[in-house]
Amino acid sequence: MSSSLESLFSDTAEERHAEHADDAKRKSKKEKAGKPEPKPGVRGFSRRGGGRVSHVETPSEWRGTTVQVCGLWPFGAGSGTPMVGVPLGRELTTGATLCCDPISWFQRANLIHNPSALLLGKPGLGKSTLIRRMVVGLVGQGVFPMVLGDLKPDYVDLIRAMGGQIIKLGRGLGSLNVLDPGATTAAAARLPEEARTKLIADAHGRRLNIMAALLTILRGGPIADTERTVLNAALRVLDERHRGVPVLPDLIRVIDEGPERLRAVTLARGDEARYRAAVDPLHASLLGALDGPMGETFARQTTTAIDLDNPGGVCIDISGIDDADAELQAAVLLACWSDGFGAIEAAHALADEGLAPQRHFFVVLDELWRVLRSGRGLVDRVDALTRLNRQRGTGQVMITHTMADLMSLSDHADQLKAKGFAERAGMVICGGLPQAEMSMVNQVVRLSSSEQSMIVDWSTPPSWNPDLKEDSEPPGRGRFLVKVGGRPGIPFRVELTSVERDVNDTNKRWINSPTRSVRRA
Numbered sequence: 001m002s003s004s005l006e007s008l009f010s011d012t013a014e015e016r017h018a019e020h021a022d023d024a025k026r027k028s029k030k031e032k033a034g035k036p037e038p039k040p041g042v043r044g045f046s047r048r049g050g051g052r053v054s055h056v057e058t059p060s061e062w063r064g065t066t067v068q069v070c071g072l073w074p075f076g077a078g079s080g081t082p083m084v085g086v087p088l089g090r091e092l093t094t095g096a097t098l099c100c101d102p103i104s105w106f107q108r109a110n111l112i113h114n115p116s117a118l119l120l121g122k123p124g125l126g127k128s129t130l131i132r133r134m135v136v137g138l139v140g141q142g143v144f145p146m147v148l149g150d151l152k153p154d155y156v157d158l159i160r161a162m163g164g165q166i167i168k169l170g171r172g173l174g175s176l177n178v179l180d181p182g183a184t185t186a187a188a189a190r191l192p193e194e195a196r197t198k199l200i201a202d203a204h205g206r207r208l209n210i211m212a213a214l215l216t217i218l219r220g221g222p223i224a225d226t227e228r229t230v231l232n233a234a235l236r237v238l239d240e241r242h243r244g245v246p247v248l249p250d251l252i253r254v255i256d257e258g259p260e261r262l263r264a265v266t267l268a269r270g271d272e273a274r275y276r277a278a279v280d281p282l283h284a285s286l287l288g289a290l291d292g293p294m295g296e297t298f299a300r301q302t303t304t305a306i307d308l309d310n311p312g313g314v315c316i317d318i319s320g321i322d323d324a325d326a327e328l329q330a331a332v333l334l335a336c337w338s339d340g341f342g343a344i345e346a347a348h349a350l351a352d353e354g355l356a357p358q359r360h361f362f363v364v365l366d367e368l369w370r371v372l373r374s375g376r377g378l379v380d381r382v383d384a385l386t387r388l389n390r391q392r393g394t395g396q397v398m399i400t401h402t403m404a405d406l407m408s409l410s411d412h413a414d415q416l417k418a419k420g421f422a423e424r425a426g427m428v429i430c431g432g433l434p435q436a437e438m439s440m441v442n443q444v445v446r447l448s449s450s451e452q453s454m455i456v457d458w459s460t461p462p463s464w465n466p467d468l469k470e471d472s473e474p475p476g477r478g479r480f481l482v483k484v485g486g487r488p489g490i491p492f493r494v495e496l497t498s499v500e501r502d503v504n505d506t507n508k509r510w511i512n513s514p515t516r517s518v519r520r521a
Contacts, residue, residue, distance in 0.1 A: 081094075081097065081099070081492075082109055084111075085105055086100065086101040086136075089494040091490060092492060100482055100490075101137060101138060103362060103395035107360075113426060116396050116425045116427075117398070117427045117429055118397075118400075118422050118429070119397055119398070119399045120402060120433060120437075121430065122401060122402075122432050122434070123401060125474060126494060128152075128366075129478065130429070130480060132158050132503065133496075135155070135158060139312070143395070144311070144313055145314075145361075146362065146364065147314070147316065147366070148316055148339075148365065149316055150319060151321075151370075153317050153319040154366070158315075158504075159312060159313050159314070159315040161502075163312040164310055164312030164313040164314055164315060165312070166314075166317055167306070167315070169336070170321045170332075171321070174304060175301065176298060176302055176332070176335050176336070177245065177247055177248075177300065178207065178210045178248070178338070179238075179250075180245050180339075181203040181207070182203075182305060182343055183346040184200065184202075184342060184345070187349055188203075190350065191350070191355070195353055202342075202345055203342060207235060208228070212231065213331075214334075215285050217330055218289055218327065223282070230262065230266060233261060234251055234255050236261075237261055245301060247300060248290055249290060258275055262279075298331070298335070308347055318336070330370050330373075333370060337382075361393065361395070362396070363394055363396040363397075368405070369400045369401065382421070383420070402440075407419065419443070419444070422444040427484050430489075431479065431480050432456075432476030447489070457476070458479050460476065462474045480492060480493075
């Protein structure tokens with residue numbers, strides 16, 4: 001037995017020696033011929049003894065910090081995707097996890113200069129799903145989410161599942177008093193005199209701006225400077241005279257009575273006719289707001305106030321307003337934004353004085369185009385809301401379909417201001433967009449040719465599917481590109497967990513419809 005084993009090993013050794021000799025001869029011949037020795041491929045040399053394998057297994061991958069992985073050299077490889085923020089999905093090229101949200105990239109990673117994002121994409125490709133994922137992740141980090149005007153609704157199920165507050169607005173559902181200081185009154189009572197004076201002044205300016213915005217929507221154009229001055233004086237008289245929280249009919253009554261302080265700003269000089277000529281257009285517009293399509297929503301006391309003590313966040317559901325009421329939708333959206341930012345200012349005022357913990361907020365401003373198209377001059381109102389989010393400790397995301405929504409305004413000055421929304425955003429996230437959008441997006445963030453092709457391909461409709469029992473999915477659903485300035489974009493796909501799928505169905509009305517049931521039969 002031992003002798004046969006020795007002969008076997010000796011034969012093997014002799015064969016190996018012969019193979020090495022053959023390799024050496026071939027190598028010397030090629031060197032003499034001036035041909036370099038070929039390098040083995042991923043499977044090895046195909047010749048005898050070359051070690052070629054039929055299948056190469058993919059090595060297992062793990063992710064870790066630099067401190068953890070450094071001991072595994074040289075088997076570690078750097079990743080190009082940040083690991084700070086909410087995990088959104090996997091990068092399309094490498095499969096690495098992408099962590100991203102405007103607050104984390106601003107506060108912790110220092111990757112962007114402003115905690116805001118602009119999300120662009122055609123309908124049905126998952127914009128709301130992406131934002132819901134951000135909301136869930138930020139709530140886990142202690143950030144308070146605020147969905148200020150949910151039109152479809154897209155966020156009600158999520159906020160309710162997290163135990164948050166749902167506020168319904170619309171005809172027969174609830175009211176929002178635009179003259180209500182909201183959380184400012186309770187916060188001001190706890191503040192020292194200097195801080196109280198500033199907070200009350202901010203609340204006064206906010207009420208003046210929202211009244212001017214509502215009248216702008218009603219008229220389809222901005223109000224005159226003299227009318228704004230009359231509104232300002234009337235609000236101050238109303239605060240001095242009225243006990244409790246005033247409503248819109250109280251403001252109309254003050255203008256109708258015409259106290260001396262109000263007549264002074266109109267330069268009436270005791271002439272009743274001159275006073276009436278100065279205030280009658282404003283008076284008529286306010287009466288139209290009271291008795292017109294907006295009256296039921298804005299003429300009464302606020303039904304439900306925003307509660308910032310609920311860690312699950314707040315969602316203002318305005319899906320009860322029909323799409324045909326474009327003016328009312330835009331007015332309610334703008335009023336919700338104003339009320340929400342007012343509550344944030346009150347919370348920060350208390351935190352600055354050490355009377356409450358410092359908190360961060362994440363504000364979702366969906367359907368931006370509805371407000372911008374409702375009247376000339378509304379861009380200024382939105383511009384004022386979006387400029388100071390960094391000073392307010394607030395991250396925000398503005399959602400619209402295309403850049404054309406911002407650039408199709410009738411007034412050229414409004415177009416430039418709306419374009420500034422995108423230019424000031426810390427990051428721009430693009431879903432599927434048509435080819436015509438590329439030139440406008442390039443004016444804000446520079447896209448390479450491959451990035452443009454990718455975004456355009458994502459906008460392709462789903463393929464024809466003759467099998468009605470299955471739904472074809474658009475190729476761009478859940479796929480997005482994160483752009484920060486001139487840096488290369490990060491393409492990724494949102495991946496939902498089984499728990500998230502229950503709160504991410506925005507086609508509920510189609511699920512149990514008779515048409516769908518017949519198709520699935």
